[in-house]
Amino acid sequence: MTTSPLERAAESFAAELARHRMGRGLSKKQLATLMGFDPSYVSHVEGRRHRPTEDFARRAEAALDASGAIWRRFREYDQLRQGPAAPAPRDPAPGQWLPPGTGLLVEREVATLTRVDDAYRCVVRRQLWNAGTDPVTRYLVRVAVDRWPDDPGRSNRHHREHPLTFAELQFRAFRDDGDSREPMLWRVRHDRDAYKEVWLLFENADGPFPLHPGERVEVEYAYRVGPEKWGPWFQRAVRLPTRHLAVRLDLPAALDPRVWGMETSLSADEGPLRTPVRRHDRGDRAIFDWATDDPPLNTRYRLQWRFRREPAEPVRPAVAGRPADRLRALGVLPRDAEALRRPARPFDLPRNEPAAREVVDRLIDLLARADELHPFHAGLGLAAPQLGIDAAAAVIRPAERAAPPVVLLNPRVVEASLDTDEQYEGCLSFADHRGLVPRPLRIDVEHARWDGSRIITSFAYGMARLVAHEVDHLEGRLWTDRMAPGVPLVPVEEYPAP
Template identity: 75%
Template sequence: MTTSPLDRAADSFAAELARHRTGRGLSKKQLATMMGFDPSYVSHVEGRRHRPTEDFARRAEAVLEASGAIWQRYREYDDLRHARSLPAHREPPQPGQWMPPGTGLIVEREHATLTHTGDDYHCVIRRELYNAGTEPVTRYLARVAVDRYPNDPGRSNLHHREHPLTFAELQLNALRDDAGEQEPMHWRAKHDRDAFKEIWLLFENADRRFPLYPGHRATIEYSYRVGRDKWGTWFQRAVRLPTRHLAVRLDLPADLDPQVWGAETSLSSEEGPLRTPVARQNVDGRAVFDWKTEDPPLNARYRMQWRFRAQPGTESEHPDTPTRVRASDRMREFGIVQRGADLLRQPSHQFDLPRQESAAREIVDRLNTALARLDELHPFRKGVGIAAPQLGIDWAAAVVRPPDRTADPVVLLNPRVVDAAPDTDEQYEGCLSFFDHRGLVPRPLRLDVEHSRWDGSRIITSFEFGMARLVAHEVDHLEGRLYVDRMTPGVPLVPVEEYRETGQPWRY
């Protein structure tokens, strides 16, 4: 049975509420008390038995300090409920009306320009900010991410390990602009990784401090450069704060005959095309592409991609021509059954051991061989597992290789979970059958699994932390489940080219 857009919007609100409540370590009863509601009411809203009200959404937003996320989910639900549309002549609401008090920082307008200069890419981000919170804002978080080969994560990770992005080459500049009066902004590094930088832009410089006070506005602008050998043919904007207007411009050499397209993802949908077209104009030998959107949802991602049709030579000689092979296509070529196949949704057949021992051993050998060959395609620093259905084999066998490569792989025959710890955590998982994305999946920190030996006897093995997660993932495969079935409703998948933890172990 399909659900209506209104039902999906209510589900997104409930998921956002639950995510922030659990993130604050509050029970439903504690949250209800802080909001001034009956304890059962929060439970009913999260359980989708009650629809949210404006008063409930405002109080939840203020108590949980959700940076506008809860309130925006409510607005999306309420707009659908009333099927409202603003007349063209009507002015948009002011920030104080648009978001409740205590929301925090709001982006009224963002304009991002990326210019291909020949040897590098020059990026300029301009944001008009409004402080709808109750405290002065003293810093703003900026991010720079590169991915040289976005459709080939293994190759891209290796490239950036050998040629890491550096702060020095970024030539980062930032300023605050108040009615034409400009103040340079100092900055401080937060995260420094091979292909990813996080930077605090500070509302201060050597001469003075200039915080953004509640109820005040300011425009900030920052720019940086990245060499063509590190950038890749894509540019993305992610909506991390409530935003009213977002515009993107790509300024590319016209003589290379660029072709531009885009895609978007959000909390409620997987990747799809941009809802509005990209406009092109030619100006003085440049091909200028413009795209914009109004009221983008929080956590939405808008990705612009391009190729140069007039680029001379071959793909292998000219890195600006994008790789056309998706990560999932490489796995499919390798022989891994991909998401959408009926076999991945069916419970696997149980072995009759020891009668079928030789068949079981043959299947396990094929699984071990596949794992060894997969190392050529991708680094699996967190460990890796593979289940027989992923090779098109409808039998209950899986092999899990621990992160410690010196440890022996775990063979699971006819496995069944018999106990799990009540304590859980959320970590990102990937799947060989769904390799274009990563997803945040809650799993128990300990898992007790009963499984068969070759002679047919049964044994219970206890797994903890990362191994518990790996084993749970493979047992799910044998029961016809994928990790997306375990994700909290409303939590978005992350495209593999945006995932920055490849090659890093899970953290416990």
């Protein structure tokens, strides 16, 4: 029995979906949760009992981060389904998948950071295309600082004492559609000591100008930060499908700058940039250019530098005492505390919302203070029982320190991948030791919102480990319970920290 080209294309799509799902260690139910689909529908598509839709393909590509492979298989199927008279796809580039929802895509980004005497000045220009079906009325951007990226405790202290403010940023934004250049209004989403998130609004005093489906526009935003708050790094994170990303550093040649770069993603450890940073001098300026095409989603690129003719900053003496003693002085319970072995009491939300917010605020504040005393470069978490609080709340500060903290209320793990790895873990209640702990590479966690509704969030790799550690605390379990029999704890002095 022969099969038609259309049937073979549908089979290829299903096989590609299954390959990436199993490669991520996800069950069909887990994938359905990530995609927002019914599990039976995912099963039927993979079993070739249902044909894929465009929305399904986009969501699967986004959830599995398949570098466009799933989307390409769908396009092959869809072209055969529509026949030879089908209109040409509106994709910006062959094989480029578009995210669910608005389908907003960055066709080109050019970010320039200039060091002048009194400040670092940043200008970011992005050419946006609305390839979706709904108008776009706002666009999220982020500004983050980190004065000493290799010393998070020192940075936390510094930025708490000298927070970044919108007044000093002199933030401004514009749109340019080729015919006119107009200012854009903006609204604050998050305002923290070391980072800000801002919605750029497609409107100004003259009224709204939404970006309609099929339209293109260039947005530009600019800000300044004094050198006392801006550390020697400049990072770009790929959060939307992007065709071209370029970064320029414009630094004083008299300071003899040396520049290098690193990249990392959710599935790969940090490594050197795959494309080189090029230098050319222009008068008294040293210009460093770097660019890449079609960067993968969720990849972060960081350019770093040092000025060889600028005096090195003095090294501050460490705070006296062992880490556990210093953390205990902040109120963190030690490993043998009885409270750490009791399951935490869940919140009755939304009735207990004020109490829950008070607990979360305490956790966030103590995380910042703990990071000053003893840095945890791979991320850091804290559960309410560690402060002697009988409440099912935990806060996790991701390894990417500019990212906002993750708040978990009444959490429980509902799914865990069969694939695991064994990595060293630490704990604020065990600050003097580390230990090898096996954990799933991906977990799905059901947790509560402030209004009492419940959602499921998927965490992978390092974040999965951090979240699983804190959920264990809320269930009265310690990380040492997870260690294999006979595996010793390692004193922090002997631990090979990154």
